[in-house]
Amino acid sequence: MTRARTRARAALLALLLIFLFVQVAAAAPAASADGERDAAHVVRVGSKKFTESVVLGELLVGLARAHDTPAAHQRELGGTRILWNALRADELDIYPEYTGTLARELLARPELQDPRELARALEPLGLRLSAPLGFNNTYALGLTRARARALDVRTISDLRDHAELRLGLTEEFYERKDGWPVVRAAYGLAFASDRLRTLDHDLAYAGLLAGELDVIDFYSTDPQIAAHGLTLLEDDRGVFPRYDAVLLYRADLERRAPAFTRALTSLEGQLDDGTMAALNGRVQRAREPEAAVAASFLDERLGLRVELRAPTVASRLRRRAVEHLTLVGVSLLAAVLVAIPLGVVAARRRRVGQVVLALVGVVQTIPSLALLVVLIPPLGIGAAPAIVALFLYSLLPIVRSTHAGLTTIDPRLREAAAALGLPARARLRLVELPMAAPSVLSGVKTSAVINVGTATLGALVGAGGFGQPILAGIRLADTSLILQGAIPAAALALLVQGLFELLERALVPRGLRLRSR
Amino acid sequence: MFELRGVEMLHGETRVLAGVDLVTRRGRTTALIGPSGSGKSTILRLMLGLWGPDRGRVLFDGAPVERSGPAALALRRRVGYVIQEGGLFPHLTARDNVTLVARWRGDDDDAIERRLLELAALARLPVELLGRFPAELSGGQRQRVGLMRALMLDPDALLLDEPLGALDPLIRAELQLDLRDIFRSLAKTVVLVTHDLAEAAYFAEHIVLLRGGAIVQQGALADFIARPRSDFVARFVSAQRTVALSPPRAPEAP
Numbered sequence: 091m092t093r094a095r096t097r098a099r100a101a102l103l104a105l106l107l108i109f110l111f112v113q114v115a116a117a118a119p120a121a122s123a124d125g126e127r128d129a130a131h132v133v134r135v136g137s138k139k140f141t142e143s144v145v146l147g148e149l150l151v152g153l154a155r156a157h158d159t160p161a162a163h164q165r166e167l168g169g170t171r172i173l174w175n176a177l178r179a180d181e182l183d184i185y186p187e188y189t190g191t192l193a194r195e196l197l198a199r200p201e202l203q204d205p206r207e208l209a210r211a212l213e214p215l216g217l218r219l220s221a222p223l224g225f226n227n228t229y230a231l232g233l234t235r236a237r238a239r240a241l242d243v244r245t246i247s248d249l250r251d252h253a254e255l256r257l258g259l260t261e262e263f264y265e266r267k268d269g270w271p272v273v274r275a276a277y278g279l280a281f282a283s284d285r286l287r288t289l290d291h292d293l294a295y296a297g298l299l300a301g302e303l304d305v306i307d308f309y310s311t312d313p314q315i316a317a318h319g320l321t322l323l324e325d326d327r328g329v330f331p332r333y334d335a336v337l338l339y340r341a342d343l344e345r346r347a348p349a350f351t352r353a354l355t356s357l358e359g360q361l362d363d364g365t366m367a368a369l370n371g372r373v374q375r376a377r378e379p380e381a382a383v384a385a386s387f388l389d390e391r392l393g394l395r396v397e398l399r400a401p402t403v404a405s406r407l408r409r410r411a412v413e414h415l416t417l418v419g420v421s422l423l424a425a426v427l428v429a430i431p432l433g434v435v436a437a438r439r440r441r442v443g444q445v446v447l448a449l450v451g452v453v454q455t456i457p458s459l460a461l462l463v464v465l466i467p468p469l470g471i472g473a474a475p476a477i478v479a480l481f482l483y484s485l486l487p488i489v490r491s492t493h494a495g496l497t498t499i500d501p502r503l504r505e506a507a508a509a510l511g512l513p514a515r516a517r518l519r520l521v522e523l524p525m526a527a528p529s530v531l532s533g534v535k536t537s538a539v540i541n542v543g544t545a546t547l548g549a550l551v552g553a554g555g556f557g558q559p560i561l562a563g564i565r566l567a568d569t570s571l572i573l574q575g576a577i578p579a580a581a582l583a584l585l586v587q588g589l590f591e592l593l594e595r596a597l598v599p600r601g602l603r604l605r606s607r
Numbered sequence: 608m609f610e611l612r613g614v615e616m617l618h619g620e621t622r623v624l625a626g627v628d629l630v631t632r633r634g635r636t637t638a639l640i641g642p643s644g645s646g647k648s649t650i651l652r653l654m655l656g657l658w659g660p661d662r663g664r665v666l667f668d669g670a671p672v673e674r675s676g677p678a679a680l681a682l683r684r685r686v687g688y689v690i691q692e693g694g695l696f697p698h699l700t701a702r703d704n705v706t707l708v709a710r711w712r713g714d715d716d717d718a719i720e721r722r723l724l725e726l727a728a729l730a731r732l733p734v735e736l737l738g739r740f741p742a743e744l745s746g747g748q749r750q751r752v753g754l755m756r757a758l759m760l761d762p763d764a765l766l767l768d769e770p771l772g773a774l775d776p777l778i779r780a781e782l783q784l785d786l787r788d789i790f791r792s793l794a795k796t797v798v799l800v801t802h803d804l805a806e807a808a809y810f811a812e813h814i815v816l817l818r819g820g821a822i823v824q825q826g827a828l829a830d831f832i833a834r835p836r837s838d839f840v841a842r843f844v845s846a847q848r849t850v851a852l853s854p855p856r857a858p859e860a861p
């Protein structure tokens with residue numbers, strides 16, 4: 091009896107620790123956000139997960155601060171849709187966009203070429219458009235200069251004679267209505283499926299330089315084009331639309347941050363192709379922080395002084411750890427509370443069980459980015475959609491292990507419990523769940539460890555965490571930056587694993603450990 | 608006292624019990640015996656209300672045995688049930704196995720402890736073994752703990768399904784002796800399943816022989832030997848008679 095009591099106390103303590111830990115993790119970011127959010131409206135700037143967009147985002151933040159307007163940057167969000175949805179859901183105030191993307195992708199009205207026409211089309215949606223910033227970052231196809239010379243290709247039309255070439259296209263370019271589909275149709279290109287693959291933009295560069303790929307898609311302001319001496323193929327049929335950079339913002343920003351909104355006009359026409367490519371190059375090649383590059387531009391071109399607040403390595407690490415732990419802790423706790431009862435129900439009723447197991451299995455197969463995009467309209471950007479996605483992914487291992495733990499109990503022991511005259515609930519609590527504890531716990535452990543890894547994707551929707559440096563590192567092809575996210579994430583996974591080993595000792599009855607010996 | 612009237616029981620298509628009529632005697636031991644698969648365990652499960660008959664009635668002290676609800680749970684607490692190896696829960700110590708239901712009911716701690724020590728003495732289980740987990744006990748010790756658990760709430764009846772089946776001969780003989788003493792001293796209604804006629808005779812005057820889900824003969828051992836009701840009974844008796852049909856000799860008590 092005393093032994094059982096010590097065990098119960100240890101288990102309670104362990105649960106309490108987890109609970110406290112989650113509370114602290116959850117409370118920390120809220121507190122820091124409160125500090126920033128005083129009377130003035132904080133302008134919420136978003137950016138896409140490529141350098142140019144991040145630089146423009148920092149430029150907007152700097153511009154706001156120079157006009158005494160507080161601003162926060164949700165950087166490197168996972169895709170155009172995520173930003174568009176966040177802006178419309180009032181999760182963001184402003185982000186840099188391109189006319190071609192707006193017309194073709196977001197409004198599905200490719201005939202809208204003129205920025206003024208676009209602005210009119212956006213008005214009913216409560217959105218405003220700035221005048222073009224000056225550069226046209228359109229898509230381009232290209233290859234290394236040596237390869238271009240050897241093959242004697244100059245135009246996209248020339249590709250028709252080279253079916254042997256290996257193409258590496260970004261997923262976005264490949265899928266977009268104004269991307270590969272129109273190019274293929276307009277130029278009559280037919281590449282076999284094994285000649286064409288989709289991959290990350292930065293990885294495509296690496297593949298091109300390594301000679302693994304022949305042709306990849308670019309943005310025309312990519313600094314790598316000049317740096318590596320790459321050849322762009324002429325769009326001889328004029329297929330690619332204009333992608334003039336503009337600032338897309340909510341109409342109510344004019345009321346919320348009037349000084350900042352007025353100041354936006356000072357950026358108009360200030361960034362031509364060369365200027366933008368140079369700024370991109372300073373980040374990507376010279377490894378200058380985006381904020382510093384943006385600040386020096388504001389200083390040199392507009393005469394605006396912006397104070398740079400560079401967080402220390404320790405504070406950044408601490409903030410990311412708190413963000414990451416919040417994602418993992420909250421989603422895991424919720425999953426435990428939902429999945430264990432689901433597993434119990436599944437074990438009790440075979441039919442229901444099959445349905446439940448099938449459903450949580452299906453959830454598992456939804457690609458994480460798709461799930462995140464779907465979750466933005468109802469939940470906004472930040473931690474919420476990431477936590478819900480992680481919660482959903484955590485269900486399967488826990489439901490399955492609970493179900494397995496309960497259904498593999500020796501039927502003679504289940505009968506012995508029933509014969510004692512204990513009601514079903516008491517049997518579950520006193521006999522069945524304790525006997526299933528090792529299995530249940532191993533499911534929770536699996537979910538926790540997987541969660542630590544999957545939570546890095548939270549950075550795609552602005553949830554922060556150790557995914558942030560990984561995303562930036564991939565964008566900048568900067569291994570040390572990737573490691574700044576990957577190493578703490580891996581260490582955290584090990585820590586979680588260790589924590590569960592301790593928890594196992596506290597929660598799994600000693601009698602069960604004896605048996606397994 | 609248990610009463611089965613015209614009980615039929617199906618498992619899917621197969622008929623497991625066919626028209627069983629059986630009345631056990633109050634305060635006495637009834638032994639169910641028969642080849643494996645003849646329906647002995649099924650009868651115990653019906654008596655406990657773990658299963659329900661497809662036809663016929665199962666009564667305990669004149670009231671129908673329920674399968675669910677408060678009445679069913681109350682009945683199960685009035686009937687102790689012991690299976691092979693004791694059916695002990697591996698995550699609980701011997702002490703916690705025995706006192707599980709009493710603690711759940713919220714019985715007084717001192718009363719529980721008193722009863723536990725009383726039962727340990729009765730079942731001749733050394734008190735220092737009470738803190739051990741089932742995995743740390745021998746087969747015979749587990750069986751004693753299983754018996755203590757079944758007796759904990761001082762039930763009116765005791766059902767034992769081949770309680771000695773898994774034990775080696777020496778331990779088995781020792782436990783047989785102890786069990787019979789316990790049954791006699793407690794004067795409870797006992798139904799005991801065995802496949803050994805000698806063991807049945809050792810425990811019970813009322814022996815019930817089953818075959819294929821039906822009772823082929825019931826009565827005292829002498830009837831089975833002197834007046835076998837069928838060829839099968841005669842063969843069953845003579846097959847077991849090659850081994851001495853007398854109570855086993857017990858070793859000296861430790």
Ligand SMILES: Nc1ncnc2c1ncn2[C@@H]1O[C@H](COP(=O)(O)OP(=O)(O)O)[C@@H](O)[C@H]1O
Pocket residue numbers: 618623641642643644645646647648649650
């Ligand atoms: N859960 C079950 N499902 C289907 N058939 C069963 C089940 N339990 C027992 N049986 C069948 O019922 C018959 C009687 O079983 P049982 O009462 O356990 O026999 P005994 O205890 O005499 O060996 C056997 O043929 C057995 O195969």
Ligand SMILES: [Mg+2]
Pocket residue numbers: 647648649768
């Ligand atoms: Mg049996």
